[in-house]
Amino acid sequence: MGKAPCCDKANVKRGPWSPEEDAKLKDYIEKHGTGGNWIALPQKAGLRRCGKSCRLRWLNYLRPNIKHGEFSDEEDRIIYSLFASIGSRWSIIAAQLPGRTDNDIKNYWNTKLKKKFMKMVPSSQNQKKTHQSSTYQSTLPFQISSPLYSSPFTGYEPISIPSNLLNCSSNICGSQEGYAGPMHQYQVKDSNILMFGGDQASCSSSDGSCSNNQISHGREMGQSCLYNGVFDEENHKLMVSSGGNVDGYYEKPNGFYGETEDYNSLEEIKQLVSTNICNNFNYCG
DNA sequence: AAGTCGGACAACCGCGACACG
DNA sequence: GCGTGTCGCGGTTGTCCGACT
Numbered sequence: 001m002g003k004a005p006c007c008d009k010a011n012v013k014r015g016p017w018s019p020e021e022d023a024k025l026k027d028y029i030e031k032h033g034t035g036g037n038w039i040a041l042p043q044k045a046g047l048r049r050c051g052k053s054c055r056l057r058w059l060n061y062l063r064p065n066i067k068h069g070e071f072s073d074e075e076d077r078i079i080y081s082l083f084a085s086i087g088s089r090w091s092i093i094a095a096q097l098p099g100r101t102d103n104d105i106k107n108y109w110n111t112k113l114k115k116k117f118m119k120m121v122p123s124s125q126n127q128k129k130t131h132q133s134s135t136y137q138s139t140l141p142f143q144i145s146s147p148l149y150s151s152p153f154t155g156y157e158p159i160s161i162p163s164n165l166l167n168c169s170s171n172i173c174g175s176q177e178g179y180a181g182p183m184h185q186y187q188v189k190d191s192n193i194l195m196f197g198g199d200q201a202s203c204s205s206s207d208g209s210c211s212n213n214q215i216s217h218g219r220e221m222g223q224s225c226l227y228n229g230v231f232d233e234e235n236h237k238l239m240v241s242s243g244g245n246v247d248g249y250y251e252k253p254n255g256f257y258g259e260t261e262d263y264n265s266l267e268e269i270k271q272l273v274s275t276n277i278c279n280n281f282n283y284c285g
Numbered sequence: 286a287a288g289t290c291g292g293a294c295a296a297c298c299g300c301g302a303c304a305c306g
Numbered sequence: 307g308c309g310t311g312t313c314g315c316g317g318t319t320g321t322c323c324g325a326c327t
Binding site for chain 3: 015016036037038039051052055059088089090091102103106110
């Protein structure tokens with residue numbers, strides 16, 4: 001017994017959207033909203049489309065403030081950072097990039113950034129194969145640093161941090177399927193980029209109850225269960241992001257904290273990160 | 286000019302999570 | 307507690323189009 005299809009596939013149009021369909025959908029949603037029911041929407045809007053298709057079209061293309069076109073270096077860096085720490089959680093990554101959709105970022109990663117990244121990672125390490133079972137893991141040139149995947153990804157050099165700071169015990173932070181997730185810090189070999197971060201699974205429960213004070217250099221970031229950062233030693237900039245909580249709620253429109261803070265060295269950042277990991281754990285739970 | 290290839294992007298599919306009766 | 311409907315996400319596929327032969 002399979003699941004009932006979301007719509008009658010024989011009677012819905014598929015394939016590319018015409019300008020007329022776009023106009024109908026946009027017009028309807030602007031006037032009436034989605035009504036919280038995408039399945040019923042196409043009929044009401046006079047469209048012969050599947051509700052899911054309408055939703056996708058709206059979210060990825062018709063919605064106001066959608067940004068199309070080239071990704072900036074800054075956006076690249078944010079994507080690298082977040083991908084390094086949380087993997088292919090495109091919706092979370094998209095939430096950090098105003099105007100970008102998860103589909104956009106996913107496509108951009110698959111077609112461009114992944115290759116760019118491969119060039120950045122030493123070739124000998126590119127050749128290492130991973131045998132982890134995750135579907136997407138096997139398609140990538142490195143292993144994911146997400147705590148869901150226990151080993152650090154290739155091409156990133158773990159920074160030595162006392163083990164008692166690296167392990168977020170489940171009784172403090174909650175866990176997903178009993179997993180106690182570590183924090184991760186990596187320095188990209190032969191580059192000046194330091195990445196660090198945790199996974200929401202590592203420090204949140206399904207009800208999003210975890211409360212962290214983020215690495216913020218004296219700035220309180222409020223509640224969030226995911227934090228990541230990139231330090232660009234060349235430009236002495238630290239970027240810290242809040243990856244949002246389980247509900248997908250983000251405190252700031254751009255979801256970014258501590259952006260462009262000035263720091264003198266990688267060592268300073270390492271110190272800061274270590275210190276704040278400790279503090280975070282004190283606040284956790 | 287025609288055919289082929291590959292990149293970019295749009296759209297679809299399947300599944301898990303969630304809400305609600 | 308269970309079944310059903312819907313949403314949202316991530317992976318995959320399809321299509322278009324420009325570059326190249």
